[in-house]
Amino acid sequence: TPILDERGVMFVGVHPMAGREFSGFDYSTDMLFDNASFIITPTENTPQIAVNLLSTLAGSIGFGKVVITTPEKHDQVIAYTSQLAHVVSNAYVKSPSVHDFNGFSAGSFMDLTRVAKLNEDMWTSLFMCNKEALLFEINYILKSIAEYRDAIKNDDKERLRELLKDGRILKEKCNELYKK
Template sequence: MNQGKVTVIGIGLIGGSLALCIKERTEYTVCGCDVSERSLELARASGVIDEGTTDLAEAVKDADYLFLAVPVGLISRLMAQLREMPLKPGCIISDVGSTKGEIVRHGRELSRVGVTFIGGHPMAGSHRSGVEAADPLLFENAYYILTPTPETSLVDMQRLSRLLQVATRAQLVIMDPDHHDRVVGAISHLPHVIAAGLVNQVGRYNEENEWFHRLAAGGFRDLTRIAASHPVMWRDILMSNRHTVLSLMDDWLKEMQRFRQAIEAGDAQEVEALFDRARRLREQLPDRKKGILLRPYECYVNVPDRPGMIGEVATLLGKNGINLSNIGVMENREEEVGVLRLSFRTEEDLTQAVAVLKQANYIVIE
């Protein structure tokens, strides 16, 4: 039985993989939209989509879900176009961009035309590109971040979460848009800037003496591998997240200043301490091999379906000093009560959270 229509705008690696997941694991009809007729032909021929078109208005007509899988620099412009189109009432729109704050602020404007925008960021990728590389396993066990606002309906969050959980088999994480941008800025955007800067610096040295490149072996190449990323894509990402990245760069310069001062002063003990701290912190990073997930401590909480409930629960725990790992929205049971899945890093945090929530008269299931 056909459940409705899902449209994916942008049929590249991410968009194609998302379309393929939905087509293979749900009963929705999947429509692809792209400026490239060749990409659409490949997608149809390989079974990635059911139908395809280069006409945006035709693609979004009667769609229950729209996924914007276009470059970050184009998402805001695309949403402006969508605001002028007769979208299906109740349609949920999401994106796959790696920045969220600016995009979510533009997305709020879509509520004026009777649809819901919920920012999304599947943290998965491949060294390959294009619809030819579409893979139904691309998102499996990866983190898929959703960034609702306090006004986002819990029912809409449940609808989108249910679709993504079934289709992608990813681990959904709910996060504030600006917090997302700071976290991803620190672990992805800033490292790309540093890698590019280091390659450019060594490149200038190599102009005077070619041995800099000749001797640039494994360590240098591993450290700077991400500097080979697509320049236009990273231009758009940094422009979209520029305020956060600038703040992170200031912190990076302070970190480099600590090293500089210790080296300049000949303080061998401090230099060793800086490297030792980095080594210990590096060893604490979780092993994120595909298919392996650390089992979190979890509980389930019944909440009324009203705007802001996700924020209320998170704020309550934060005020009590409880470290919440993530919040997941369980399937809608078609009642007035929804279910949140709360995950914690430690058993102590879980125990404290259960006590605080019960004291606040929430129904908690352990």
Template sequence: MTEVTFKRLALIGIGLIGSSIARAARQHGLAEEIVCAARTADSRRVAKELKIVDAAYDDPVEAVRGADLVIFCTPVGTYSKLAEQIAPALEQGAIVTDVGSVKAAVVKAIGPHMPDYVDFIPGHPVAGTEKSGPAAGFAELFINRWCILTPTDTARDEAVEKLSAFWSAMGSKVETMDAEHHDLVLAITSHIPHLIAYNIVGTADDLEDVTQSEVIKYSAGGFRDFTRIAASDPTMWRDVFLHNKEAVLEMLGRFTEDLAQLQRAIRWDDGDTLFKIFSRTRAIRRQIIDAGQETPEPDFGRVHSADESPKKP
């Protein structure tokens, strides 16, 4: 692992992802000074109380001044305005990156505002939980998870290497690809799963014949797993769908087509088709576990005894 230390790391936004970076960067000594900007006084207070930042600013311009690494950690819908705002204060030679869950839209939102004396390298750590805010983060979040960088043509190779080393030092595995391909891959591995999870929770909430209390009582049959990812931040996810429209609609079209095939098989009592479709999926899970992206424990290792309390991550 390359030795990497930044002088001043500025995090724009200090929620789940921003505060996890702050914790991991501090733990691994990746920055001499860590500062953040946050919108609400509450988030600034929490970040300071937790001692995960050296300073928390109201004004993002204050945060980026003198920073050699600037990371956007707010919902992607806020990027363009924030980029315009901070651009004049950016340090010569600074690396500017982000953690947004979409990438082509981020290139368009931030890119045009960037002065040519900074290296702009969009990024996305494929790691997260359903929780939000500065208290929800933890230093281990990125360990063994992939971080995708989608460097623009103008970014210098040594800057890309330095940013890669930063993510590696926090435990990530780093991959580079182009922004459009990122958006297609994440549409199926992240965006569509969230969309259908939000959707089924909504459908269940609207039923007249089944009460909400019944949905809650019998959720252990499968439903509760969907509520976890559907508990993610609505602002973040609204922005994801607004900013990865084409890829999401394309994948959603395929999902719906496939669902129609299953629906038809059920309607026509076609057990063979059902069995065939239900059989192909175990192999994929096996590979995800082998790749270290999932726990092999049944039921995610959930606690099953009433008196034992759940474990901390």
């Protein structure tokens, strides 16, 4: 950010982990930030006072957790926790079966498809700006899905059970970490 430095402007990257599928003031809510995470991505040139100020600001407007990380780590983790979920959800609703879901679905369908309702202009830009990290995650999930497909195709109940158990255990560990 040499141009900003020349003008005495201090830039610190932040990412409020709160949002909705709608945009604009009409869809705002005073509880949007309640207990959400606020990510700060300082660089080696960022003064600690700026990080402290942003942390205080985040707490004062309702964020429940402040995470301080590098811009690179932010992009890597966001590719997994947010961007991949939007890709998977959006691809999932393109099944020919989507037209027959009414009366055949419960919470899991709504959970998986919620973020398919997105702003395609914004998400196209976000995906392209974080292309390498997102491609890594897409390739990894494709490999994982292929393992499930192959176990089902080959009638390998033991392998399928193992894959499902591994996923359940990982999710339980994630839930424990999320509580902290």
